Amino acid sequence: MQSKEQTKQAVLDAFQNRHATKAFDPTKKISAEDFDFILETARLSPSSFGFEPWRFVVIQNEELREKMKASSWGATGQLPTASHFVVILARKAEDMVYSSPYIKHMMEDVKHMPPEAIERLSSFYETFQKSDFNLLGNDRAMFDWATKQTYIALGNMMTSAAMIGIDSCPIEGFDQEKIHDILEEAGALEGGHFGVAVMAAFGYRAEEPHRGKVRQAKEDIVKWM
Numbered sequence: 001m002q003s004k005e006q007t008k009q010a011v012l013d014a015f016q017n018r019h020a021t022k023a024f025d026p027t028k029k030i031s032a033e034d035f036d037f038i039l040e041t042a043r044l045s046p047s048s049f050g051f052e053p054w055r056f057v058v059i060q061n062e063e064l065r066e067k068m069k070a071s072s073w074g075a076t077g078q079l080p081t082a083s084h085f086v087v088i089l090a091r092k093a094e095d096m097v098y099s100s101p102y103i104k105h106m107m108e109d110v111k112h113m114p115p116e117a118i119e120r121l122s123s124f125y126e127t128f129q130k131s132d133f134n135l136l137g138n139d140r141a142m143f144d145w146a147t148k149q150t151y152i153a154l155g156n157m158m159t160s161a162a163m164i165g166i167d168s169c170p171i172e173g174f175d176q177e178k179i180h181d182i183l184e185e186a187g188a189l190e191g192g193h194f195g196v197a198v199m200a201a202f203g204y205r206a207e208e209p210h211r212g213k214v215r216q217a218k219e220d221i222v223k224w225m
Contacts, residue, residue, distance in 0.1 A: 014162040016213055021167040024081040024203030030166055035084055038202065041160040045153040049125055051106050053091040053146035054153055054197070057188045058084055067182055074173015075199060082169075083203035086157075087183065088150045089194035093142035096135075098126040102193075147197040154200055161202055171199035 002010070030038075035058075042056055059065055065079045072079060079085060095102040103125070107118045129135045135142045158168045179196050183189055 010163070011159075014159070018158065018162040018168070019205075019209045019213075020169045021078070021201070021203070021205045022169065023077040023206045024083060024167065024201065025206045026081045026203075028083065028204040030083040030202060030204075034164060034166065035202070037164070038157050038161050038166070041156045042153040045156045047149045047152065048145075049121070049128075050111065051096070051103060052110075053096055054150045055089040055091075055190075055194055056153075057087045057089060057183070059087060060084065064182075064186060068174075068179060071178035071182065072171070072174040072199070074171045075201065078169055078171065078201035081203065081206065082201035084201075086200045086202070087179070087188070088154060088197045088200065089183075089189065090143060090146040090150050090197040092146075092193060092195055093139040095193055096142050096146055098122060098129050143195055147195075150197040154198055157200060157202075166202055167205045168203075169201045171201065174199065 039056060039058075042054075047053060059068070065085060069076055069079045075085075091102065094100060097103070099122075103122075107113045107121065113121065129142075133141075133145065135145055154170055158170065161168045174196075176196055180189070183196065184192070189195070
């Protein structure tokens with residue numbers, strides 16, 4: 001079994017080696033077993049109140065990827081070459097509001113909470129949305145709140161990929177409305193319950209990056225109080 005220090009070093013090595021891959025080697029494919037592992041780390045990711053406001057759409061259809069490319073300026077190199085290309089969706093306000101059938105489903109059917117616990121959590125969740133984060137009545141704010149949570153899963157997917165030698169690239173360089181329309185036409189948005197949050201490409205790099213990891217010094221970004 002690895003020691004704690006060995007595990008820490010393995011994680012840091014993966015972070016040092018990871019980079020935002022712009023073009024992948026199209027001849028190298030991620031195994032089904034490895035990509036299922038990456039998806040499992042997304043599924044197990046934490047979310048606010050544990051309500052999992054996401055959907056992971058794996059785009060393997062070449063025609064659909066080509067259709068998306070014209071509206072995805074940040075993915076012109078990745079869409080044609082990535083072994084796996086994922087669009088992460090976030091639930092819209094109608095599903096995330098405290099009184100929605102989806103929230104009721106999560107508490108009753110997924111979490112199997114007893115009625116008294118559901119009543120307590122529902123009340124707390126309502127107060128959170130009304131007062132703490134002021135989300136109610138602002139559909140965009142609610143969607144953005146759900147979208148922020150998808151980035152937790154995105155980070156875990158990229159980290160787990162890096163840990164097993166798989167490259168990745170997070171992508172926000174796209175026309176959100178046009179990609180929304182393309183995926184809606186393809187039936188990926190489930191009748192408007194979801195919107196497009198972010199994309200991610202996975203595969204094996206075509207070439208090594210030209211420079212090493214460049215980051216600000218720790219003392220410039222960390223403040224202890």
